[in-house]
Amino acid sequence: MVLETKNLGTVEYTQEEIITFEKGILAFEDEKEYLVLRNQETEFYYLQSISNPENTFIIVDLKDVMPSYDPEVDVDQLADLGNIDNNLCVFNMCTLKDSLEEMTVNLLGPVVINMDTKKGKQVVVAKDNGYTVKHKLFK
Amino acid sequence: MLALTRKKGETIVINDDIEITILGTNGDQVKIGISAPKHIPVFRKEIYEQIQSENKESVNNNFDLLKNYKK
Numbered sequence: 001m002v003l004e005t006k007n008l009g010t011v012e013y014t015q016e017e018i019i020t021f022e023k024g025i026l027a028f029e030d031e032k033e034y035l036v037l038r039n040q041e042t043e044f045y046y047l048q049s050i051s052n053p054e055n056t057f058i059i060v061d062l063k064d065v066m067p068s069y070d071p072e073v074d075v076d077q078l079a080d081l082g083n084i085d086n087n088l089c090v091f092n093m094c095t096l097k098d099s100l101e102e103m104t105v106n107l108l109g110p111v112v113i114n115m116d117t118k119k120g121k122q123v124v125v126a127k128d129n130g131y132t133v134k135h136k137l138f139k
Numbered sequence: 140m141l142a143l144t145r146k147k148g149e150t151i152v153i154n155d156d157i158e159i160t161i162l163g164t165n166g167d168q169v170k171i172g173i174s175a176p177k178h179i180p181v182f183r184k185e186i187y188e189q190i191q192s193e194n195k196e197s198v199n200n201n202f203d204l205l206k207n208y209k210k
Contacts, residue, residue: 007202027191028198042208057197058205076177095193096200100207106197109190124182124190133193 003035005048007056011035018050019113022080025122026109031055034120036091036113045091047111059091060105065137071110072126082117089113094137101138107131 003011019034031051036059038045043064049055062069071090078084091113093106108131113120125131143151150160157179162170173181 007199025194026187027194039205042205044205044208055198056202057194058200058202074177074180077180079178093194093197094200095197096202096204097196098201100204103204106190106193108186109193122190122194124180124186128186133189 003048003050003053005056006054008037008046008048011037011048013050016118019118019120021120021122023121025111028052028055036089044094047091047093058094058096059111060094060137061089062092062105063090066105069107070129071107071131072129073110073112073123074126077123078112078121081112081114081119081121084114087115089115095134103137104134105137106133107135108133 001013001015003013005011013035017035019036021032021034023029024031028049031049033050035048035050036045037048043060045059045061047057047059069092075084078088081088089112091111093109093111094103095106096103108125108128109122110125111120111122145151145161147161147163150158152158156176158174160172160174162172164170175181
């Protein structure tokens, strides 16, 4: 299948690659289907909306760049992702506006994806641990 | 919105399985106890609003800047 995106050009994908967010993500509740695409040159990924090809987010797996990040998430929040024993990926949404140095990452609302069931959800961490929605990635 | 007046120690029941108890007051602060089934998430509204508003800021950013990123 082919998606003509506004930000990333033409993207080819298969049915198996579609990640379904049954509740959408906060503020984008109507957009339920996404692709996770690697940005080949960097550690970042894109969360590309299929429902609305104009919408793209930058996401990051903080294991790579902020190993100290240890979000506590209520297991019950993950119930709609199916079996959560394995193959869970956690990404965090980034905000990149004026410069790379000022890039921030949202530590309070991680995106959890079950790569087996291809279901995703943006969750709210159970304890904030001093986390904010605007954590500077590069201090 | 339904407005109920409750005294300290009194409880409101929602849908048979959610209980909200007024634990106490201190000036303009109200301490509330919430008892709900585990699958029902309970959060401060500000946290939701912060995440919503940050999501709106995160969409369609300056992707070209990623080209300057050095691993």
